[in-house]
Amino acid sequence: MVIWVILMAMTALAVMAVLWPLSRHYAVSGQTDPNTQFYREQIAEIERDRERGALLPNEAEAAKAEAGRRLLRANSMKDVETFAVGEPALRRRRAVSTLALSVLPIVALAVYGAYGSPHLLSEPPGAQLQRQADKTDFGSAITQIETHLAKNPQDGRGWDVLAPVYLRMGRTDDAIKAYESALRYLGRDAVRLANYGEALVIARDGMVSAEAQAAFQEALDLDKSSAKARLYLARAAEQDGQIEKAKSEYQAILSASPPDAPWVSLVREQIARLDGKQPATAEAAEPQPSTDAIARMVSGLAARLETQGGSAEEWARLMRSYTVLGQRDKAVAAAKRARAALTQDEAGLRTIDAMAQELRLTDATP
Structure with a gap:
């Protein structure tokens, strides 16, 4: 003034x-x-x-x-x-x-x-210049790290630092590659594997792929207390239609977590949703049955597999999900489309056949 x-x-x-x-x-x-x-x-x-x-x-x-x-x-x-x-x-x-x-x-x-x-007058002298310098310094730092890694690709520490930065910048594919390099050169520890799996889930728009599920399971094998790995594995079970298993996993996470853990409220909401109850944070919301949430996820998975294709494990998951929802005809149709999409993948065809036998989809047997 x-x-x-x-x-x-x-x-x-x-x-x-x-x-x-x-x-x-x-x-x-x-x-x-x-x-x-x-x-x-x-x-x-x-x-x-x-x-x-x-x-x-x-x-x-x-x-x-x-x-x-x-x-x-x-x-x-x-x-x-x-x-x-x-x-x-x-x-x-x-x-x-x-x-x-x-x-x-x-x-x-x-x-x-x-x-x-006029906005310059509302800030302390040099504040905007400092902010611009910070942005420039951040961009320059990223460029310098990338230049260094181009010359020294075996520097796992550099990849480990760069991966989460890429993820925050929205460069998901680059983040996945950076995590893979970090795992290759620094070793496969629980935290790094869980972060790598999370990047894979983000790349799949929230779907826990078989590759991501394997990363979370490996992280959990290395550290039984890895909350991130357990949360995503519970989500994977839910996406597979294994509702009771997902609820059991969420309950186990809640029991093992301290009351002030940042993920506690999220876990409680997931349990309430699977029970068909409204979340505690939105008591006025209309309750939605858990099958509706599953149906939406299954529909999204089916649409993606139809348009972009996917792995044999994802097709098998779609078949199981349809079976859980009681839509056996759709499960049979998914098995047939999977075989058509995986014609050149012998291992993938064996996975589809094994799932069809497990789910007793006799109409889908070749």
Whole structure:
């Protein structure tokens, strides 16, 4: 706020410096008037003519009297002109001065607000420059790490640092590759495997693929307390249609977690949803049966497999999910489409046949 007061004061001073001389009312009484000077010279000339004898005394007096009357008449006309012309001009100058002092600063501030950068004044000096520098430094740091890894691809620590950054930037495919490199050069520990699996899930729009499920299971084998791995494995069970198993997994996570763990509220909501109850955080929401949630996930999986294809494990999961929902005809149709999509994959065909036998989809048996 202080800067605005200073700017307005400076503007007012600049305007005053220009307009002050124009608004002053100079006294003219002390100045020599041209008419007065002319008539004084005329009277002096008459006096000289009288002294030389060119004019008689009475003629000289008459001439001086006439000159005096002209002088009085000229002074009277001057006063009228001063009042008639000078005063309005003075009033106009004062009006212009007042207008300039009040309007110009407002116009200047409005133009500055529209085309300038007033937000700079709301921040501490150098704050925006520092923020821009931070962004530049971040981008430069990423570029430097990428350049370093291009020359030293075996630097697992660099890949491990870069992977989560890629994930936050939305570069999911790059994050997956970075995690794979980190796992290759640094080893397969539980945290790194869980993060790698999470990147795979994000890439699949929330679907826990067989590859992601394997990563989570390996992470859990290495660390039984890995909450992230257990959460995603519970989701995988739910996506497979194994609702009771998913609920059991969520309950086990909740029992083993401290009350203030950040994932506790999420787990409770999942349990409430699978029980067909409304979440505690949205008591006014209409309850939705758990089968509806499963149906939506199965529909999404089916649409993706139809348009983009997928692995044999994902087709097998779709078959199982249809069976859980009681839609055996769709499970049979999914098995047939899977065989058509995996014609060149002998191992994949064996997986589909094994799932068809397990689910007793006799109509789907080749």
